[in-house]
Amino acid sequence: MRALSGIQPSGKLHVGNYFGMMKPALELQEKGEAFLFIANYHALTSVNEAKVLRAGVRDVALDFLACGLDPERTVFYRQSDVPEVHELAWLLSIVTPLGLLERCHSYKDKVAKGVPANHGLFAYPVLMAADILAVQADVVPVGQDQKQHVEVTRDIAIKFNQKFGETFKVPAPMILASVAVVPGLDGQKMSKSYNNTIELFASQADTRKAIMRIVTDSKTVAEPKDPATCNVFALYKLFATAQEREAMAAHYRVGGLGYGEVKQALFDKFWTAFEPFRRRREELQKEPARVEQILQRGAARAREELCKTLKAARQAVGLE
Secondary structure (H helix, E strand, C coil): CEEEEEECCCCCCEHHHHHHHHHHHHHHHHCCEEEEEECHHHHCCCCCCHHHHHHHHHHHHHHHHHCCCCCCCEEEEEHHHCCHHHHHHHHHHCCCCHHHHHCCHHHHHHHHCCCCCCHHHHHHHHHHHHHHHHCCCCEEEECHHHHHHHHHHHHHHHHHHHHHCCCCCCCEEEECCCCCCCECCCCCECCHHHCCCCECCCCHHHHHHHHHCCCCCCCCCCCCCCHHHCHHHHHHHHHCCHHHHHHHHHHHHHCCCCHHHHHHHHHHHHHHHCHHHHHHHHHHHCCHHHHHHHHHHHHHHHHHHHHHHHHHHHHHHCCC
16 A cells, blocks of 8 residues: 655644644654655745745654654655656646536635635646655555545545546545544634644743643633533643543542643643654754755656656647
């Protein structure tokens, strides 16, 4: 099984990224061929400063390597280092119906929120399809809310194959049903867009400050509370053992527990869990040439697959 995942370097990675995308992507190393790319071309639809984009790429690379990515088992690369994907995107665009792109939720949602409509934002799903089809991925791990991205890719692949002959493997979405939506500081889904995140590698002071800002209800320490509706508990249980979760939930229900105490417990759990990752990241940060070498080696391995796919697509349409 060959799986492909990608992540945009559009801001500091956070707890929601870790449990929603990073951890499942890292687990793929144990299950088959894993491809993971840093989607810096995609990030250009939202990042407009060159230095910010370069820093974002560096941070994503450091974060994944620190959290356990093994470049010997995962093909890890920067999207801009595999130029073949852009020619493939053009070949896919000639079979992509306008209506298919107009129906994409991501485009409609962003425009509704005031993001300027441009070709890059509109054609984003075609480049995404090229990313996936270029490596002939069998599956693409996504949450339920991202399933449409893979469905669009499937539609484009099927249309190309019908028009020009069997060229692309039609990928399937690997729905990460076990991944819960991680709440942010305000109770909405944790997202950089909402400015409600807990960064993975912020300072101890900034991490504690963020956790202490988590929104709760106004119940007093003495009052019983419902753990099922508490943002702090929802985050705490991501790091706690089953026994710890049960004990904390029971404490909620009987009363005598203040939210400040739970926030401190959450901070302790988070800080301890990421301690080895922080040490690893600090070491990697001292070796930028090594990190760059890992990305370049990954790009070379990815291009071996991309070049084969592009050659087949060029032959199919008559360019070769």
